[in-house]
Amino acid sequence: MAYYLTGSIDGSVRMWEFGTQRVVSQQRSPGTPSITEIRFTPQGNKYGVADTSGKLHLWQGIHTSTKTPYKVLDSGMRQLSDFLFLGSSSLIVAGGDSHDNKNVIIWDTLLPNKRNIVKEYVCHEAGGTAVLAYSQLKQRMFSGGKRGDVCIFDVRQNALIQCLPVHTAAITCMAVSDLEGYLVTGSSEGEIKVRACLVK
Numbered sequence: 001m002a003y004y005l006t007g008s009i010d011g012s013v014r015m016w017e018f019g020t021q022r023v024v025s026q027q028r029s030p031g032t033p034s035i036t037e038i039r040f041t042p043q044g045n046k047y048g049v050a051d052t053s054g055k056l057h058l059w060q061g062i063h064t065s066t067k068t069p070y071k072v073l074d075s076g077m078r079q080l081s082d083f084l085f086l087g088s089s090s091l092i093v094a095g096g097d098s099h100d101n102k103n104v105i106i107w108d109t110l111l112p113n114k115r116n117i118v119k120e121y122v123c124h125e126a127g128g129t130a131v132l133a134y135s136q137l138k139q140r141m142f143s144g145g146k147r148g149d150v151c152i153f154d155v156r157q158n159a160l161i162q163c164l165p166v167h168t169a170a171i172t173c174m175a176v177s178d179l180e181g182y183l184v185t186g187s188s189e190g191e192i193k194v195r196a197c198l199v200k
Helices: none
Strands: 003-007 013-017 023-028 035-040 046-051 055-060 071-074 079-085 091-097 102-108 117-122 129-135 140-145 149-154 159-165 171-177 182-187 192-195
Touching (some): 003 035, 046 079, 046 091, 091 129, 102 129, 129 171, 149 171
Parallel strands (some): 035 079, 079 129
Antiparallel strands (some): 003 013, 013 023, 035 046, 046 055, 129 140, 140 149, 149 159, 171 182
């Protein structure tokens, strides 16, 4: 669809229409925790907003007059750095910085609020998760750490497979190519690495 969202350090979230300079709607007002990530579902009918309070806010519908999310998920982390919809709008993985090193969690939003965290992973014990990536073809999930390591998860088995040192600085971006079987990582030092072995 011809819409995109912007999130600000002042906590505001605005929806825009491509080709115009007019704000379609303001979903969050300034004065709330800073936005760390915004993502649409694969279907494009819902979107999530993560912030520095450790919460994930979910909205439904593009043209909606409501300024209130239909669901707020609390990770219990100090802050959320990234999140992904795992092939559907109900299964969500989130990563951040937790006091107990459970820095990657998976929510099932179809479950009641008290039981919707279906898995928590202890990983990236020195700094937490910075960024996430997902291979739907291989059912592999990747978490890039703030100390340069990458943890690999098998989504089918709900298991942490291994953690590898990849960079010497924080990983700031990751991308998976299902077609070629590559994982690409970029660090805060400007280094980019391409690895083929991670999605086999």
